[in-house]
Amino acid sequence: MMNRKEFIQNSSLGVTAFFFLGSGNLFGKAQNPLEHQSIKSTEIINKEVVIIGSGYGGSVAALRLTERNIPVTLLEIGLDWGKSGKRFSAMSKPGHSAAWLKTKSIAPFFNLFSLEKYTGALDRLDFEHIKIWVGRGVGGGSLVNGGMAVTPKKEYFKEIFPFLDTEKFYTIYFPLANKELKTNVASEEFLQDCDFYKFNRVGEEEAHKAGFKTVRVPNVYDFDYMEKEYKNEVPRSALAGEVIYGNNYGKNSLDKTYLKKASSTGKLEILELHQVNHFSQNPDQSYSIDISVINTKGEAIQHKIINTKKLILAAGTMGSLDLLLKSKAVNQLHMDENIGKEWGNNGNFMTGRNWVKAFSGGTGFQQSTIPVGGIDYWEDKKHPFFVEIAPLPMGMNVATSLYLMVNKLKKFGEVSYNPKEQKLNLRWDQSHTAHMKDNAKYFLRKMNKTNGGTRAHLLFHNGFGADICYHPLGGVVLGKATDQFGRLNGHQNLYVIDGSLIPGTIGVNPFVTITAIAEYCMEEIIKKDFV
Numbered sequence: 001m002m003n004r005k006e007f008i009q010n011s012s013l014g015v016t017a018f019f020f021l022g023s024g025n026l027f028g029k030a031q032n033p034l035e036h037q038s039i040k041s042t043e044i045i046n047k048e049v050v051i052i053g054s055g056y057g058g059s060v061a062a063l064r065l066t067e068r069n070i071p072v073t074l075l076e077i078g079l080d081w082g083k084s085g086k087r088f089s090a091m092s093k094p095g096h097s098a099a100w101l102k103t104k105s106i107a108p109f110f111n112l113f114s115l116e117k118y119t120g121a122l123d124r125l126d127f128e129h130i131k132i133w134v135g136r137g138v139g140g141g142s143l144v145n146g147g148m149a150v151t152p153k154k155e156y157f158k159e160i161f162p163f164l165d166t167e168k169f170y171t172i173y174f175p176l177a178n179k180e181l182k183t184n185v186a187s188e189e190f191l192q193d194c195d196f197y198k199f200n201r202v203g204e205e206e207a208h209k210a211g212f213k214t215v216r217v218p219n220v221y222d223f224d225y226m227e228k229e230y231k232n233e234v235p236r237s238a239l240a241g242e243v244i245y246g247n248n249y250g251k252n253s254l255d256k257t258y259l260k261k262a263s264s265t266g267k268l269e270i271l272e273l274h275q276v277n278h279f280s281q282n283p284d285q286s287y288s289i290d291i292s293v294i295n296t297k298g299e300a301i302q303h304k305i306i307n308t309k310k311l312i313l314a315a316g317t318m319g320s321l322d323l324l325l326k327s328k329a330v331n332q333l334h335m336d337e338n339i340g341k342e343w344g345n346n347g348n349f350m351t352g353r354n355w356v357k358a359f360s361g362g363t364g365f366q367q368s369t370i371p372v373g374g375i376d377y378w379e380d381k382k383h384p385f386f387v388e389i390a391p392l393p394m395g396m397n398v399a400t401s402l403y404l405m406v407n408k409l410k411k412f413g414e415v416s417y418n419p420k421e422q423k424l425n426l427r428w429d430q431s432h433t434a435h436m437k438d439n440a441k442y443f444l445r446k447m448n449k450t451n452g453g454t455r456a457h458l459l460f461h462n463g464f465g466a467d468i469c470y471h472p473l474g475g476v477v478l479g480k481a482t483d484q485f486g487r488l489n490g491h492q493n494l495y496v497i498d499g500s501l502i503p504g505t506i507g508v509n510p511f512v513t514i515t516a517i518a519e520y521c522m523e524e525i526i527k528k529d530f531v
């Protein structure tokens with residue numbers, strides 16, 4: 001039997017696996033752009049509407065405004081990968097896209113790779129008890145995520161958002177989000193036939209034997225394209241180990257859906273490599289945004305102030321919190337007392353099993369990077385959870401199953417700002433994840449008892465990845481820090497439209513919910529505030 005070190009060394013990829021659930025200098029000390037020698041002056045520009053961040057919230061806002069002929073400027077700290085002509089790297093060969101301004105790869109396991117510092121597509125924000133992965137670039141998290149497009153359970157959605165019209169969400173906003181995101185489901189025939197999905201067939205079979213119910217999980221990866229990949233009719237992406245550093249083909253990330261549509265109106269201006277430092281409110285309720293334009297090494301090369309009548313923050317949960325709290329510290333921006341509260345990791349907890357079917361074929365040599373299966377145990381009274389059967393595409397038969405669990409939250413975390421160190425603080429420790437660990441123990445015990453296998457000590461210290469978070473949510477909660485449509489309390493013309501609106505948990509992978517909530521908010525905001 002291999003030990004953890006041998007396991008890592010023996011893997012031909014030595015990387016990987018990690019999606020689904022789903023710090024750099026962005027959240028570190030703010031650099032004064034004018035300190036940079038080459039920057040002599042500040043450019044001042046006026047715009048009608050500015051959106052900060054091009055993930056799910058920002059992309060929905062951009063489309064709904066521009067299709068009504070409203071000119072929008074979208075500021076994104078990361079690269080416009082489509083425009084740049086640069087390619088995303090596969091997990092076996094981390095290159096430029098693999099990490100945001102780091103010199104070592106930052107995947108959740110096995111970071112053996114040195115990197116050239118570059119404005120890559122994946123970032124990791126490190127706090128004492130939790131590491132948070134996020135996407136950087138035009139398309140935000142959609143560039144690096146596993147594409148799992150899951151609509152939450154109606155009852156849980158109702159519990160989390162009791163004041164929203166649930167029926168309207170399930171008849172209008174969720175179907176609309178799924179249509180625009182191009183959500184689709186793999187054919188059962190393909191999944192049975194395809195060698196690259198053995199890990200999923202094994203995962204489901206073992207779950208059934210242990211008494212768990214499994215569900216097919218929709219995705220935004222185009223499964224028709226994947227079937228062609230399998231037949232070698234088109235270039236491979238999901239079947240060539242691409243995902244967490246970006247997919248060159250197949251995945252309908254936001255640049256191919258919402259943002260493409262918004263750009264076709266001719267009303268959308270996307271400014272890449274624009275790092276927003278902070279913003280201030282003017283007496284006439286307009287906003288001034290302080291921006292460093294950076295190069296691909298992360299150096300500030302230009303300083304801009306953009307004045308705008310309306311400002312939409314869509315920098316993702318951690319990005320929007322950072323901007324709000326920093327702007328309060330730097331510019332005395334008024335701050336609602338609820339900002340930073342009700343933060344959560346969406347119950348993310350990683351675990352796995354070694355020696356899965358070790359003596360009868362394992363989980364397969366080749367694995368697709370796109371997950372398609374889930375274990376639904378959400379209704380259990382004592383141990384409610386949802387588990388994603390995650391691929392582990394290591395280029396060898398590792399006989400190891402990886403699981404990303406989504407649990408309920410028992411206790412919220414809280415985000416604040418440390419003005420001295422100029423960075424975010426996150427109040428979050430083992431007491432927040434203790435019940436998730438209990439659920440993971442229960443799940444693994446049941447699986448191992450029926451199927452054999454051991455807790456995945458080869459993947460994680462002690463077999464549990466309690467500190468891995470792909471789904472940061474909350475901190476600017478809808479109806480608490482904002483009104484019921486994302487208008488920030490105590491301000492005019494200032495909106496938050498992203499994952500921070502969801503109070504810490506939604507029970508499944510979150511981007512479909514973030515998209516649906518953005519659709520709902522933008523409908524009202526455009527109707528009332530953009531007459």
Ligand code: FAE
Nearest residue numbers: 022053055056057077140141145148276316319499510511
């Ligand atoms: P997000 O997509 O993070 O976009 C925010 C954007 O703002 C980014 O492009 C930032 O670069 C940009 N930004 C931030 N700060 C600044 C600044 N100061 N100046 C300029 N720009 C800025 O926000 N979810 C699922 O539902 N299914 C999955 O399968 C899944 N897998 C995942 C796998 C991984 C590895 C990761 C990291 C996440 C995964 N997620 C998944 C989570 C999902 O991608 C995430 O919830 C959404 O992307 C969040 O959407 P937002 O619109 O909130």
